[in-house]
Amino acid sequence: MIEFKAVSKTYPGSEKPVVNDLSFEVLDGEICVLVGPSGCGKTTSMRMINRLIEVTEGEILIDGDPNTAMSGTQLRRKIGYAIQQIGLFPHRTIADNIGTVPNLLGWDKSRIKTRVDELLDTVGLAPDDYRDRYPAELSGGQQQRVGVARALAADPPIMLMDEPFGAVDPITREGLQDEFLRIQQDIRKTIVFVTHDIDEAIKMGDKIAILKQGGVLAQYDTPANILAQPASEFVSSFVGGDRVLKRLSLTRVGEMDLEPANGDTDDLLRINEGLSVKDALSELIGSGYSRAVVEKDGDNRLLTFDAIEELMGGTSVEPSNGGGASA
Amino acid sequence: MSGQALLLLQDLTGGPEILDWEWLRENFWEDIVPAIQGHIFLSFISVAIALAIALPVGILSARFRKIYPPVTAVTGILYSIPSLALFSILISLPGVALGPTPVIVALVAYSLLILIRNTVAGLDSVPPETIDAARGMGLTNRQILFRVELPLALPIIVAGIRIATVTIIGIATIGAYINGGGLGKLIFDGINRQFPTMIIAGAVLATVLAILADLLLLGLERYLRPWARARRA
Amino acid sequence: MISNILAVFTRPGFLTLLREHIVLSAVALLVAIAIALPVALMIRNTRLGAAIAINIGNVGRAVPSLAILALLLPFLGIGFATALVALAALAIPPILINASTGLREVDKGVIDAARGMGLSGNQILTGIQLPIAAPVIFAGIRTSAVQTVASATLATFIGAGGLGDLIVEGLQRSGPEILLAGAFSVALLAIFTEILFGVLERAFTPKGLKIAQKRQGR
Numbered sequence: 001m002i003e004f005k006a007v008s009k010t011y012p013g014s015e016k017p018v019v020n021d022l023s024f025e026v027l028d029g030e031i032c033v034l035v036g037p038s039g040c041g042k043t044t045s046m047r048m049i050n051r052l053i054e055v056t057e058g059e060i061l062i063d064g065d066p067n068t069a070m071s072g073t074q075l076r077r078k079i080g081y082a083i084q085q086i087g088l089f090p091h092r093t094i095a096d097n098i099g100t101v102p103n104l105l106g107w108d109k110s111r112i113k114t115r116v117d118e119l120l121d122t123v124g125l126a127p128d129d130y131r132d133r134y135p136a137e138l139s140g141g142q143q144q145r146v147g148v149a150r151a152l153a154a155d156p157p158i159m160l161m162d163e164p165f166g167a168v169d170p171i172t173r174e175g176l177q178d179e180f181l182r183i184q185q186d187i188r189k190t191i192v193f194v195t196h197d198i199d200e201a202i203k204m205g206d207k208i209a210i211l212k213q214g215g216v217l218a219q220y221d222t223p224a225n226i227l228a229q230p231a232s233e234f235v236s237s238f239v240g241g242d243r244v245l246k247r248l249s250l251t252r253v254g255e256m257d258l259e260p261a262n263g264d265t266d267d268l269l270r271i272n273e274g275l276s277v278k279d280a281l282s283e284l285i286g287s288g289y290s291r292a293v294v295e296k297d298g299d300n301r302l303l304t305f306d307a308i309e310e311l312m313g314g315t316s317v318e319p320s321n322g323g324g325a326s327a
Numbered sequence: 328m329s330g331q332a333l334l335l336l337q338d339l340t341g342g343p344e345i346l347d348w349e350w351l352r353e354n355f356w357e358d359i360v361p362a363i364q365g366h367i368f369l370s371f372i373s374v375a376i377a378l379a380i381a382l383p384v385g386i387l388s389a390r391f392r393k394i395y396p397p398v399t400a401v402t403g404i405l406y407s408i409p410s411l412a413l414f415s416i417l418i419s420l421p422g423v424a425l426g427p428t429p430v431i432v433a434l435v436a437y438s439l440l441i442l443i444r445n446t447v448a449g450l451d452s453v454p455p456e457t458i459d460a461a462r463g464m465g466l467t468n469r470q471i472l473f474r475v476e477l478p479l480a481l482p483i484i485v486a487g488i489r490i491a492t493v494t495i496i497g498i499a500t501i502g503a504y505i506n507g508g509g510l511g512k513l514i515f516d517g518i519n520r521q522f523p524t525m526i527i528a529g530a531v532l533a534t535v536l537a538i539l540a541d542l543l544l545l546g547l548e549r550y551l552r553p554w555a556r557a558r559r560a
Numbered sequence: 561m562i563s564n565i566l567a568v569f570t571r572p573g574f575l576t577l578l579r580e581h582i583v584l585s586a587v588a589l590l591v592a593i594a595i596a597l598p599v600a601l602m603i604r605n606t607r608l609g610a611a612i613a614i615n616i617g618n619v620g621r622a623v624p625s626l627a628i629l630a631l632l633l634p635f636l637g638i639g640f641a642t643a644l645v646a647l648a649a650l651a652i653p654p655i656l657i658n659a660s661t662g663l664r665e666v667d668k669g670v671i672d673a674a675r676g677m678g679l680s681g682n683q684i685l686t687g688i689q690l691p692i693a694a695p696v697i698f699a700g701i702r703t704s705a706v707q708t709v710a711s712a713t714l715a716t717f718i719g720a721g722g723l724g725d726l727i728v729e730g731l732q733r734s735g736p737e738i739l740l741a742g743a744f745s746v747a748l749l750a751i752f753t754e755i756l757f758g759v760l761e762r763a764f765t766p767k768g769l770k771i772a773q774k775r776q777g778r
Contacts (some may be wrong), residue, residue: 493622
């Protein structure tokens, strides 16, 4: 567990703090995303956890102990660290890169080798192919995966990730995000993740901390709660005007409680149950009908505007073609 | 060991006070000014000739990459030969007399490598998109070269000119040994006559001249890089 | 003609001169490295220090070799020591500039990642910065080495011996074979130094960096 207690950071010679009286808790096994506009102190806050930057006021506790209890260098060897520029050591092989912290911690060679191969597998790079290569030979996406593997190497309970998927194109990024979420399901690390992209925050975070300029906490809650009940004008505009639609992206069609489909379903649009409700709504509107068929557990069920409305708890969503064809 | 030089030089160290200011005043116009003029002349001519050769060769090398490695190899070898050695080889050639000519030839030879290399690097540094846009606007290859590529390559080319000029000023001092004139003459005459004042005058003036040229050209280089200026503004 | 030139090489004094030349150059280079590298290391983290070093280096590079040698003559006298001081001073700027820039230009993301992962300052210096900067540093040493060998030719003018003696002798006694023998031996020595240090430079470039250089088309 990571706890920020009234943490502030002001640089000498500067009047205004970059982080201002920040207090929140990150529970074990959760991904907490720090998100906000430029200058909101999200990266600074993250770097205060592993003391790359020192706090000016307040303290940060890790599992109850202040993070100043040991030297910065020792602390960092226990925390995984992945940054946007990746920072792979160009003069070392992929295997050496990944094995950096285990090496520092004194693991024996065979254990390191096993671990490296295991991690390469986990991030989707065949060990035999990639182990002995050098960073310059890898694409951006591959390098980013190695960066994540390197951060996981010593199996630290906590990980800090600063826009770790930022340096690649959106398609690759989405793939990396999905894979990382899948990995996290197995390893359940406590992760502090920084991004400027609210959509990434909503997708990746178990909890989101929205920061304002000047390092002030605007809201700290689950994505669903933030979208349903933004705490302020700032939060509301930060998450975007399509906040209601964003909420729909949090649920899959398959998770909805749908009525069985009776009668002839051949003419209707078929929607995959793995689709998010938001994407399904988009398809439904585009189809011109007011209902679609979802196959779930072998049965055909009906997806209707009413069903979506119910999911929203009463917030009406008007279809754009005004009523649609009767069906 | 060059016994003659040794004997001559031994006296120097036991000499009287180091600088003879009176001599300097008296001989300023007779010895010192001609030396400065000669030196500037040597350097300037050499840089000019070297540029006249290096720019076209550089442009061609940037266009036709295959000639670049052999060009670099030849000019690189010329660059590696120590100046005194190159002077000696040149004056051993039939018909070459002592004097400024072999010095200028050698100075030109020395600066070719850096000038050609920087010309190529400068042209390489022009973003391909810029050239593409120019072509798309209908400029001919020649117009692109003179109106787009060379101006953009200028800072790096000037950096090369700077290094070449400073090198030339330095090596020109040695050229005095084969009667090339210049500030080196003061130095060598001073050594021969066991007269520290001349040595120091020549050495200091040569150094000052080199540093001045360096700073002037550095200023020019910075002036030509508006983006660097803007960053400091 | 050629046989006469070759005859010069078999003179008893030749090897002495060659040895003098090499020793003078080598010692001057070593002294320069011993001064320039630690200074570059010390200032690697301060921007002001780096700026000063680079400016000193640039000015130092502009100074004519003969001028320094000649300038020290009235004050330090003739001989090996004077030449050594002058040549060492001349050899420092390229090394200082390259070492300083090389260390500072190590990718900031790489250093941040290294720090964040828990490498100590020393571990970052020896394990990351120096290996990555090594090619640039070696390029500086190579430039300096060739320059020093060339300038050592001038040591003859201040009585420090070396292959320049042959050239001077050839000029004074109008002996073209001696002159050319001197010139060629110095030229060959300089070219050999260039090649030798080129090999060393490649040897000290980490494999991963060679691959990166190739990718960038260098």
